[in-house]
Amino acid sequence: MSLYLSVDFYKHAAQTHPDGTGKRVLEVTDALNQLGSKLDAVRFTDEAFAQEQVTQLSQPQQPGKTLPLKAVPLAHKELYGRSFKDGSGWPYEGGSKTYEGQTASRTATVIEKLDSAGAIDCGRLVSVEYALGVTGHNAYAGTPKNPWNPAYICGGSSSGSGAVVAAGIVPAALGSDTGGSIRLPAAACGLVGVKPTQGLVSRTGVFALSNALDTVGPLSRSVKDSAQILSVLTGYDASDDQSIDTDRLDYLSELEDGLKGIRMGLAESYFLTGSKAEVSDPVASCFERCAQLGAMCRDVVIKGVEATNPLNVLLIATEAAHVHRKMILERPEMLNDQTLMRVLTGIFTSDDAYWRLQACRADFIARTLPDLFDKVDLFMTPVWPFALPTIKDSDVGANPEAAPLMQRIGHNTRPVNFLGLPAICLPIGFDANGLPLSVQLVGKPFSEVLLLRVARAIEREYDFWSQRPDLSVFG
């Protein structure tokens, strides 16, 4: 079983050894079933479907059609629906026993885009229940173990995506991010995680948590792999009321252009000061290193940013309570304690308060963006505000300590969702417990090309994936 293969490896192999595509995909589904299951990260695989996609790739393609992800095996967070012509569909439970047995009634738009690009869809990976949680605990679907140390969490809510990509089973997986759910597991597992600008990537057919805040993006081990996936995902979708019609870009175009001339900010106030030195010091060092590489560096302050984390928590809880109200009232005993506590928090929000919340968000964005990005092109923060906790220590359930802990974990990520901005995180080393440490880069709307370029320059410097987790502990 070959692990840690890149998007480029699979694309190249499809050209040079097309007859081996089926075997390579079979190795991936086997690894998902064996290693992925030991990580408690996989919901299901569909070997027959994956092999059917392989067969389709061997058929003559339409003239002029390109397959930018030809024969690249992927697996995604379980929020992504897939349905079939006969009316059947893959399980679509949102990580929750309350939706046990539900199947997808349509294929998510982004999954259709990946299919059209030639990617192979091998199955679905564990999500935190309703995608509403940052630690990765899920008593029903599973609590994925961190490949770097199985005693530690993968973060959430794209916990299974983080685990299987860090274990090298697939080169990339889709996650979703409403308050940090791509970036927190990516950072916990030493991965690149891309949270795109609000409206850049369609959410149609994706199990919803918060219509205002949900975003879709990849987790991968390299910046280039994420750039290749993102290039396929973008595009206007009239079915998504937040989708924005914008030019499609080549996210690989500037990857190797370096940092010279880039105006970078360090968000010391709130972000670094609100994080423990064990994570903020390495971020500050990374920032200095960027200056040495030619970036023009300065401090930035986002006025009023401290209000955004609790308002983001309230917005998610309110919309989640609206979406899942029926389940809350009919099947509350099936919900994880932590999920129940969080959705209940939003059930009390009145219509007036909800509209004020949306208005406050728009007001804050309009006030903040022009001033912030007049001075810098992007800014850097930590991702986790403290060293990664163990699965045991962060299993807080629904006791009074839970809400402050959840709010605290999203300290550096939720403001970015509230602002609707694009962000990318990537690893820069290890903490004292041998778990990955990461930085977050946040840019102006639709500046993903620039963020990927800066991330690539940092990736080159740190070469994080020259080390790998010891997977022998998983047997």
Add this chain to the structure above:
Amino acid sequence: MAEKDDGRRQTICDELRQAGISDAQVNLALETSGILLEQLASYPLDEQHKRTVRDIFMQCAQVGDRT
């Protein structure tokens, strides 16, 4: 207005208890919700601002400056 809100909250609490959710869970959620709603109320909203988040991002996309 406050009385109307109190009545609405009480109705929701009754519904939740009827659904089998414990008093402790309902009370904890109500308390957390209260804290968050207070923070919302204290936000200095500019009532003149009428654009939606999507309006703002559409304008950003039209400007076309992505570097």
